[in-house]
Amino acid sequence: MNFYSKKDLQFQLFENHKVLELTNYQYFKDHTTETFQMVLEAADKIANTSLRPLLVEMDRNDPQLVDGKIKVHKGMRKIVRQFGEDGWINATFSYEEGGQQLPNTLHMATGFIFQAANYSASVYPFLTTGAANLIRTFGSRELMEKFTPDMYSGKWQGTMALTEPDAGSSLSDITTTAFPTEKEGVYKIKGQKIYISCGDHDACENVIHLMLARIKGAPAGVKGISLFVVPQKRVEDGKSNDVLTEGIYHKMGYKGAPIAHLMIGSHDGCEGYLVGEANKGLAYMFQMMNEARVGVGMNAAAIGTAAYYASLSYAKERPQGRKIGEKDPSKPQIPIIQHADVKRMLLFQKSITEGALSLLLYCCKLGDIVHAASGKEKEDATLLLDLLTPIAKSYPSEMGCLSTSAAVQILGGAGYTTDFPVEQYYREARIHPIHEGTTGIHGLDLLGRKVPMKEGKALQLFGREIAITIFHAREINSLSAFAEKLEKYLGKAQQTTQYLLSKATDKTDEFLADATLYLEYIGILTIAWQWLKQGMTAQEQLEKGPSEQEFYQGKIMCLRYFFEYELVKMDALGKRLLSTDMPTLEMKEDWF
Known part of the structure; x- marks a missing residue:
């Protein structure tokens, strides 16, 4: 059973987003179509031979805390080492560091393959990539030499340790404390952290x-937060660094990767190494968090994609009922994919997952441009990526829950059993609206910070990019109506945004009360834009000849579906955002 489409990934990368354009930059110049294809083929092989076979096992036999150590599936040690030895963990880093200078767009595309195959197993190495990147970007050469080689090799796991019991998303309230020692840059650390992905396990x-x-x-507050490298074991002698695993969280999904509760410095023996300058830790950490937010969106899109292909396969094979007008019970039943409502649910999944993947790869390409370009090109890409990040994280995450639910619905009673994989996908999808900042936080970030920043310049760039797509689509007869429709909704969104911004100074509560709905509103517009872009690419390919007509016709039909069924939801959301009735502000606690 397929868990993703090679053809769609090729379409997205090479035809729609033209990833080869990145090789025009000096940093990526050594890469070619052939090297990119080799990377994708290698990822597909690992996904099918190493990750996919453990999907169900890792879900049924989740990690356990035994004598102070978390035990994970025995197959993970081999997988983590394989990712290290084959160069996946540091693939995007420079040649001098043993990396391949691979565009992050390709790296994330391979991540999509791994995540669709087995989300839990894919998490381990990519967490290490993010942690190592923080050390190499902001740490001293001494810290790099001390920690990153064994992280790159897969011998050591990397994590991001932020959350505390009384300071979840409110990082300004963390209480974990660092005490200076006589050694320069070395501090005694004392506190606790919770929900730490891969925070302890026996596969490393x-x-x-x-x-x-x-x-x-x-x-x-945030001005007093610093970033530290805190190893579980001391590098010098391998002895405990007083980072103890207090507990393990047992989750509804994503069970194969452990989530730890850590006690730090309980015996006053934990040493941590300051990264960069004191009191700048949150700014440093946001590098990893922003990368991780796009990554979370990719996770959600990958899981949704795997669920889509599972439900598509089932719908083609499962006979049930007859066509609405057929009254003769002696006639054979038809596959459920021939029923209009099942087609609707499949189109919903396909439009959500492929629309989200398009946006995510576009964001990854922007990130590569930020890394490799300079001047105005770099500045514009940075602003646009900043604006799109909360959308790229939240739209796939929230809609992924709905699209995997549709997969369960297509299977009916079978979908609610462990005999089919969609119930696992449904459980695993639910973490993503929470991971790396809840949807509510990203709504506040988009409307409260990203929209007004630099006097609205990022929003102007966003509108300009959509307008460019509309301009070119209008020149294609079969797509001109879609271009006009998107232009209308872009105009509405701009008017709604200006109305909300008018409240920003003296009516802050009203301005941000429905920020989550605004995020959903702009998310729909953004995915509609991505579908128009895909439609243009598909139409161009259709006009070239008969090759793979069915694939490209499917893209055009998804464009039609999204504009007819999803884009119109902006009308209701827009009406709400323009309303002056504020029940969420006026409701009193006692009235609940």
């Missing part, structure tokens, strides 16, 4: 935590 030799803490006497 050491766990390297990139941890936020407040140096004693530092300013209150």
Whole structure:
């Protein structure tokens, strides 16, 4: 059973987003179509031979805390080492560091393959990539040499240790404390962290935590947060660094990767190494968080994609009922894919997952441009990526829950059993609206920070990019109506945004009360834009000849579906966003 489409990934990368354009930049110049294809083929092989076979096993036999150590599936040690030895963990890093200078767009595309095959197994190496990237970007050469080689090799796991019991998303309230020692750059760390992905496990030799803490006497709030490298075991002798696993969280899905509760410095023996300058830790950590947010969106799109292909396969094979007008019970039943309502649910899944994947790869390409370009090109790409990040994280995450639910619905009672994989996908999808900032936080980020920043310049760039797509689509007869429709909704969105911004100064509560709905509203517009782009690419290919007509016709039909069924939802959301009735602000606690 397919868990993703090679053809669609090729279409997205090479035809729709023209990833080869990245090789015009010096950093990526050594790559070619052939090297990119080799990377994708290697990822597909690992996904099918190493990750996919363990999908169900890792779900049924989740990690356990035994004598203070988390035990994970025995197959993970081999997988983690394979990712290290084959160069996946540091693939995007420079040649000097042993990397391949691979565009992040390709790296994330391979991540999509791994995540669709087995989300839990895919998490381990990519967490290490993010943690190592923080050390190499902001840490000293000494820290790099001390920690990153064994992280790159897969011997050591990397994590992001932020969350605390009384400071979930409110990082300004963390209480983990760092105390200076006589050694320069070395601090005693004391506190606790919760929900730490891969925070402890027996598939590696050491766990390297990139941890936020407040140096004693530092300013209150976000201005007093610093970033530290805190190894589970001391590098010098392999002995405990007083980072103890207090507990493990047992989850509804995504069970194969452990989530740990850590106690740090319970015996006053934990040493941490300051990364960069004191009190700048949150700014540093946001590098990893922003990368991880696009990554979470990719996770959600991958899981939704695997669910889509599982339900598509079932719908083609499952006979049930007859066509609405057929009254003769002696006639054979038809496959359920021939029923209009099942087609609707399949079109819903396909339009959500392929629309989300398009947006995510577009964001990855922007990230590569930020890395490789300079001047105005770099500045514009940075602003546009900043604006799109909360959308790229939240739209796939929220809609992924709905699209995997549609997969369960297509299978009916079978979908509610463990005999088919869609119930697992449904459980695994639900974490993504929470991971790396809840949807509510990203709504506040988009409307409260990203829309007004630089006097609205990012929003102007966003509108300009959509307008460019509309301009070119209008020149294609079969797509001109879609271009006009998107132009109408873009205009509405711009008017609605200006109305909300008019409240930003003196009616802040009203301005941000429905920020989550605004995020959904702009998310729909964004995916409609991506579908128009895909429609243009598909139409261009259709006009070239008979090759793969069915694939491209499917793209055009998804464009039609999204504009007819999803884009119109902006009308109701827009009406709500323009309303002056504020029940969420006026409701009193006692009235609940």
